[in-house]
Amino acid sequence: EKEAEEEEADKGRESEDEVTMPRPVGPSSNWCLSPEQVQLCYEAGTDHYDRIFDTVRARDLWRELRDGFDLLRERGKGRYAMELPAFDEPQFSFLTDIRKSPWMPVVREILGKDVVLIHKGMFLSLPGSEKQIYHQDGPHLTTHYQKPCHAINVFVPLVDLTLENGPTEFCLGSHILGQEDWNSEYAETPTVSAGTPVIFDYRLGHNGLGNSSNECRPIVYCTYAAKADGKEFRDSVNFSRKRYHRIGGLVSKAPGRDERAKKRERNLEE
Numbered sequence: 001e002k003e004a005e006e007e008e009a010d011k012g013r014e015s016e017d018e019v020t021m022p023r024p025v026g027p028s029s030n031w032c033l034s035p036e037q038v039q040l041c042y043e044a045g046t047d048h049y050d051r052i053f054d055t056v057r058a059r060d061l062w063r064e065l066r067d068g069f070d071l072l073r074e075r076g077k078g079r080y081a082m083e084l085p086a087f088d089e090p091q092f093s094f095l096t097d098i099r100k101s102p103w104m105p106v107v108r109e110i111l112g113k114d115v116v117l118i119h120k121g122m123f124l125s126l127p128g129s130e131k132q133i134y135h136q137d138g139p140h141l142t143t144h145y146q147k148p149c150h151a152i153n154v155f156v157p158l159v160d161l162t163l164e165n166g167p168t169e170f171c172l173g174s175h176i177l178g179q180e181d182w183n184s185e186y187a188e189t190p191t192v193s194a195g196t197p198v199i200f201d202y203r204l205g206h207n208g209l210g211n212s213s214n215e216c217r218p219i220v221y222c223t224y225a226a227k228a229d230g231k232e233f234r235d236s237v238n239f240s241r242k243r244y245h246r247i248g249g250l251v252s253k254a255p256g257r258d259e260r261a262k263k264r265e266r267n268l269e270e
């Protein structure tokens with residue numbers, strides 16, 4: 001009887017452990033965009049890129065393009081950072097509404113419950129694009145001591161990432177004060193499937209690798225910040241529109257997918 005009681009008590013403890021043990025965090029489809037959402041973003045990005053270059057041709061804005069526009073600027077050969085007005089439309093609320101974005105539980109775990117979306121857009125890396133220079137998106141808010149994370153980036157690839165199409169390479173630990181320099185021993189290059197978010201500290205060093213594939217590599221980005229004293233952090237260096245030309249209204253066209261692909265080939269040749 002004593003043995004039976006001890007055995008029953010052990011079962012109870014095992015059951016309790018199963019309830020209280022934290023669930024391990026790892027790759028999960030819970031945080032990802034659906035295939036339909038990925039396709040919607042992909043088409044919005046390629047359409048935006050095509051309309052920008054149609055407008056540049058129609059208005060002969062090649063000189064201004066070298067300086068950059070409010071809605072598109074070059075970030076290295078074959079690399080473009082784009083702000084899409086379409087992302088403000090209701091069908092993209094899964095990106096802009098912090099109550100709906102699937103990765104928000106992770107974001108709030110890092111930054112706290114008071115979070116604001118401060119920037120959003122898309123990075124487009126064309127075939128033949130070169131490797132980016134290693135960089136941090138933002139500096140430490142103070143150099144006297146290591147502060148908690150104040151902002152994070154969420155990168156969501158719209159195609160499966162491979163080493164050929166130019167994923168982002170990170171230097172683990174480079175967000176720590178005094179360890180910002182590149183160290184190849186801590187290099188990490190996530191090759192995740194389309195729709196899977198890559199979430200990292202705004203201070204973490206990284207660079208986009210070159211795209212040696214035959215397809216473009218689009219990535220949606222969302223930048224979040226923690227509110228502090230009623231004010232939210234803003235990156236006025238990377239995202240100030242005042243530094244760039246206003247392109248104004250874009251040429252309205254709705255070419256098919258094959259036509260868009262041919263135009264991108266012509267743009268790359270030019």
